[in-house]
Amino acid sequence: MKKILGLLMSFTLLLSLVVPTSAASANPTKNQDPAADKNIHVQIVLFDGFDLLDVTAPYEVFAAAEMYTGGKVTVELVSAEGKRVVPSGLNGPSLEAQAALDPKRSGIIVVPGASGKPAGQSEDSIPNILRQAKNTGLNQLMKQALNNQEVTVATVCGGSLLLAMDGLLKDRYAVTNSIGMPALAALGVKTVEARVVEDGPRLVSGGGVTSGLDVALYLVERELGPQIANAIERLFEYERRGTVWKAEGSSPINFGTNAGNAREK
Amino acid sequence: MKKILGLLMSFTLLLSLVVPTSAASANPTKNQDPAADKNIHVQIVLFDGFDLLDVTAPYEVFAAAEMYTGGKVTVELVSAEGKRVVPSGLNGPSLEAQAALDPKRSGIIVVPGASGKPAGQSEDSIPNILRQAKNTGLNQLMKQALNNQEVTVATVCGGSLLLAMDGLLKDRYAVTNSIGMPALAALGVKTVEARVVEDGPRLVSGGGVTSGLDVALYLVERELGPQIANAIERLFEYERRGTVWKAEGSSPINFGTNAGNAREK
Numbered sequence: 094m095k096k097i098l099g100l101l102m103s104f105t106l107l108l109s110l111v112v113p114t115s116a117a118s119a120n121p122t123k124n125q126d127p128a129a130d131k132n133i134h135v136q137i138v139l140f141d142g143f144d145l146l147d148v149t150a151p152y153e154v155f156a157a158a159e160m161y162t163g164g165k166v167t168v169e170l171v172s173a174e175g176k177r178v179v180p181s182g183l184n185g186p187s188l189e190a191q192a193a194l195d196p197k198r199s200g201i202i203v204v205p206g207a208s209g210k211p212a213g214q215s216e217d218s219i220p221n222i223l224r225q226a227k228n229t230g231l232n233q234l235m236k237q238a239l240n241n242q243e244v245t246v247a248t249v250c251g252g253s254l255l256l257a258m259d260g261l262l263k264d265r266y267a268v269t270n271s272i273g274m275p276a277l278a279a280l281g282v283k284t285v286e287a288r289v290v291e292d293g294p295r296l297v298s299g300g301g302v303t304s305g306l307d308v309a310l311y312l313v314e315r316e317l318g319p320q321i322a323n324a325i326e327r328l329f330e331y332e333r334r335g336t337v338w339k340a341e342g343s344s345p346i347n348f349g350t351n352a353g354n355a356r357e358k
Numbered sequence: 359m360k361k362i363l364g365l366l367m368s369f370t371l372l373l374s375l376v377v378p379t380s381a382a383s384a385n386p387t388k389n390q391d392p393a394a395d396k397n398i399h400v401q402i403v404l405f406d407g408f409d410l411l412d413v414t415a416p417y418e419v420f421a422a423a424e425m426y427t428g429g430k431v432t433v434e435l436v437s438a439e440g441k442r443v444v445p446s447g448l449n450g451p452s453l454e455a456q457a458a459l460d461p462k463r464s465g466i467i468v469v470p471g472a473s474g475k476p477a478g479q480s481e482d483s484i485p486n487i488l489r490q491a492k493n494t495g496l497n498q499l500m501k502q503a504l505n506n507q508e509v510t511v512a513t514v515c516g517g518s519l520l521l522a523m524d525g526l527l528k529d530r531y532a533v534t535n536s537i538g539m540p541a542l543a544a545l546g547v548k549t550v551e552a553r554v555v556e557d558g559p560r561l562v563s564g565g566g567v568t569s570g571l572d573v574a575l576y577l578v579e580r581e582l583g584p585q586i587a588n589a590i591e592r593l594f595e596y597e598r599r600g601t602v603w604k605a606e607g608s609s610p611i612n613f614g615t616n617a618g619n620a621r622e623k
Contacts, residue, residue: 145421146594149414149451153473153567156410156448160475170451183421186414186435188451208418210425211593271595288595301595302418303571328476329411330536330553330566 133158133316134200135168139179139190140207140231142222146302147205147249148181148188154309155201157325162317171195173231182208182222196234199243201312204235205305206251211272219273223255232259239296247312248298249305257282266290266340267298288335297337307333398423398581399465400433404444404455405472405496407487411567412470412514413446413453419574420466422590427582436460438496447473447487461499464508466577469500470570471516476537484538488520497524504561512577513563514570522547531555531605532563553600562602572598 135155137148148170155168172179172190180187185208194202207222214221235256238244248256253269256262257280266283268274268290278284289307291297294315299308310333314322326332400420402413413435420433437444437455445452450473459467472487479486500521503509513521518534521527522545531548533539533555543549554572556562559580564573575598579587591597 144418145414146418149410152450153409153411156450156473160448183425185417185421186453188453208421271592301593303594303596306568328535328537328566329568331568 131165131316133166134198135166135203136171136194136198136200137168137203138194138205138231139170139172139188140226140229141180142182142207142209142217142225143179144206144208144250144302145181145185145188147208147252147305148203150303150305151203151247151249151309154306154313154325154329157328158313158317158321161321161324165317166313173229173234182219183217194231194234194238196237196241196244199241201245201247201316202235202238203305203309204246204248204252204255206249206254206270206302219251223251223258226255227258232256232261236261242295245295245297245312247296247308249308250299250302253277253282253298254280262296265296266292266338267296268300268304268338269298270301285338287338289337291337291339306331307335311337396430396581398431399463400431400468401436401459401463401465402433402468403459403470403496404435404437404453405491405494406445407447407472407474407482407490408444408470409473409515409567410446410450410453412473412517412570413468415568415570416468416512416514416574419571419578419590419594422593423578423582423586426586426589430582431578438494438499447484448482459496459499459503461502461506461509464506466510466512466581467500467503468570468574469511469513469517469520471514471519471535471567484516488516488523491520492523497521497526501526507560510560510562510577512561512573514573515564515567518542518547518563519545527561530561531557531603532561533565533603534563535566550603552603554602556602556604571596572600576602 137152139148152168155166158166159168169191170188171192171194173194175193176190178187178189207219209222210218212218239246239261250270251273253262253267254273254277257277263281264283266285267277268285268287269277274284288300288304289297289311297308297312299305310322310325313325402417404413417433420431423431424433434457435453435455436457436459438459440458441455443452443454472484474487475483477483503511504526515535516538518527518532519538519542522542525546528546529548531550532542533550533552534542539549553565553569554562554576562573562577564570575587575590578590
């Protein structure tokens, strides 16, 4: 017992010793810009059949941002219907939405994709799950959010398809999971083959499931600066991938190899 | 309305068209080896204050393996106490454990880390959360699991610290989140600086939070072959990172720069 206690003591001591050291090595500078006093509220949308990782990856990035900023970021799970337990797709675990999605509240709203069979018309197919989600009134709320100048809408994976199914991303630049790209283009979206796409500053979309990490890390950097984003990357042992595509700067010459990545209609 | 229906039809049609095409391009070969008839059950352990992403990343990889193998893989959330709702750390969402952890059941058992303040003695510090988890009887069950020749124990992030706190990883090769490595070494573990470490074939550990993706993808490949793992990687838009370290093959010459990565005592 004494030995275990001894080990625990050294464990705790070591952990305490290690953290200040590595923080010091990063040599953080005092941030004097206005972002230092900014508060950001993040709403992450749940609907029946949502993809678990599309939700939990950004959730955990923003929760870590909350920890590293001493509460300047707050994050909650929401649904169109309000507080309720929402099952994820493929008979996965449920998560509880704590409140109703509020499109009038400033901040970030994250829309995940669905988890299910990638094609077909079965009950548990992604097209069917997204269609059901679309019919819950979620897109009426998302339309208000997209019109709110104080809100950034972020989608992960099939989240952009869900919005596009009601024409909410018509003529906007966006990405989705690679298997959904032709469908997204058919819905009138200017599809871009990039891991993260930013249209205006108020619409940011991510590609496949794990791009939720990159979308959230990009928004943390954009809103709170690189030091918070870097601290989260070190904690998660993940480095943000890919250049965030925006409709600015020079366009690459198109040699007929799709290097231009945006598909103008 | 007609227009929306038309769009939906083309969306579904396109999704259906796209999937067989990309599957065909991967040119999968019929697997004639015994793994084709193997069934794998995965138990993922929850305890109060668990890290959400440590759990959900492997969960979703194994759930996708279940989908792509037509049910040869099954995955469930478990706890030491049995069926109960278990809160994640940092006041995060709860997940429901569906059953009690069964150390006698063959397959894979995943032990996640905790989510909380990386140091200190507060209620919500990682050392404190792991100590509480240790005192639930979880490690008595994990000791049985480690002695069961039919079980592979996989840890993510602080999961290896949790086991090591009761001496269960004494003299074993393992990794944890980089901030916990000195503590893991102090607990008698031969720490290895790699993203994934395999000791024997029955103990596989992962580093920081997102290494749970790599641990699970490695086990899917090991148990079911590379075609299933590759399909999941494409779906998730994530490529497994790093060489899985094992105590075999040549060791690099140590130039005093820690290139040997394993720390023998």
